[in-house]
Amino acid sequence: MFTLMESENKFPDSLSETAAFKGLGEAERAQIYNYGERRIHKPEAVLFREGEPALRLYLVVEGGLKLTKLHEEGKETVVRYIRPGDFTAAAAVFSEKKYPATAKAVSSTEVVSWDQPAMWRILNDYPRFTVNLLQVAVERLDEIQNRLLELQVEKVEQRLARALLRLMEQSGKRTDEGILINFRLTRQELADYTGTTLYTVSRTLSGWEKKGWISSGREKIVVTDPHALVAFSEAGS
Amino acid sequence: MFTLMESENKFPDSLSETAAFKGLGEAERAQIYNYGERRIHKPEAVLFREGEPALRLYLVVEGGLKLTKLHEEGKETVVRYIRPGDFTAAAAVFSEKKYPATAKAVSSTEVVSWDQPAMWRILNDYPRFTVNLLQVAVERLDEIQNRLLELQVEKVEQRLARALLRLMEQSGKRTDEGILINFRLTRQELADYTGTTLYTVSRTLSGWEKKGWISSGREKIVVTDPHALVAFSEAGS
DNA sequence: CGCTCTATTGATAAACCTCAAATACAGTGG
């Protein structure tokens, strides 16, 4: 037939070590993987929108997603960046839930997704997968709680330093200049991620550029002195 | 023998409708419940501490817990209040994890808890329970993400209003004066919950008291005009 | 080359924290 699911897709090696497929045999991985639908999304493409019925569970294979939430009056926050090997929209496992956030591709992004019937089959046939999902949820929870803590007790510049480091670790790419955050990232997005304004972000980055910690351009940031940033993020001065 | 688990405990009716035991038969509930250990903790008692190896999963039956996280220099945040029917320390399902927060009883509190061997047995024998745990984790995640959003875009007074309303809904007790938040709650704790200082909390509450929205005393808050608070929490003015 | 989106920078104001000091309250032990 003609659906995407028909062709047996090879399970990507890059995913075999991820939390998603931990403890599963090779055959099981391939089966689970092939229950899903593979798709490649262009940069800026919206995979799902906050408030829509949550119908599919997503796993990022390559590229990345930006998860955002809207507040009244158009203000938006970046909840998280999703990288290869990460699930998102776990809420879709439960019927009648809505997506709690909007997902947009930050670069060309390959995902696998499962609809509810497929998920129920998987959850039923591979209990280990359910446990893996639980583990991912628990880890996300921990991460967000840490961000909540940081947001409450740290000042803007310290949070910005942490954010850059996190993004660097998650999506960094070595260049001869330093470590490049490997997708388009505006000052506004960074502000939405750290709970500040684009003005403050701009000022702060300018300062760090003068100190030689980073090197930045339009929608582009390269961390040239990670060590200094780490020290700053921990000490806050 | 002599352990607490020996006596067959009746499954509490109050829990039968909670997310924790959804979709499970009465017999299954009783079995799961009896794998655990019942305990009553005094107010202020610490059930587990951030950083310790996570050995037990907890379910609150009566009373409540305060989950806190510490930052360097003693600053602390209240991550969440746990009420009857809620799990906490889901991280304990996974070996080698540490408790991500500290849990302290806010009043006399009854909990059931399971150690790892019991949990593994339960997760294995009652897959529906695993799914329920996942659901709880997903809902917490959503809740925390909403708090993150509020913390980033709303001003202190608005967050305080939301916090009071949340606590009122979760732990409110009708009195002839209004709805009492039914446990000791200091200004400092409210500040740690909303990401501000006790001074700002005090000033704000004083203002609301003059407006007749609340009535407060030492470690005690009664919401006398919930409607006004709701309006304020949504409009922010 | 002009258009549009992004970033920078300065000036100003608002929100909020910090520090200090006084006051109120609850529980305790005589």
Next chain:
DNA sequence: CCACTGTATTTGAGGTTTATCAATAGAGCG
């Protein structure tokens, strides 16, 4: 029952951080 003691709370003054507004500069795209 009352004075005492340790917290919790209130309130004021002053300072810091950060948001807001406005104007300009730069980068990429067609």
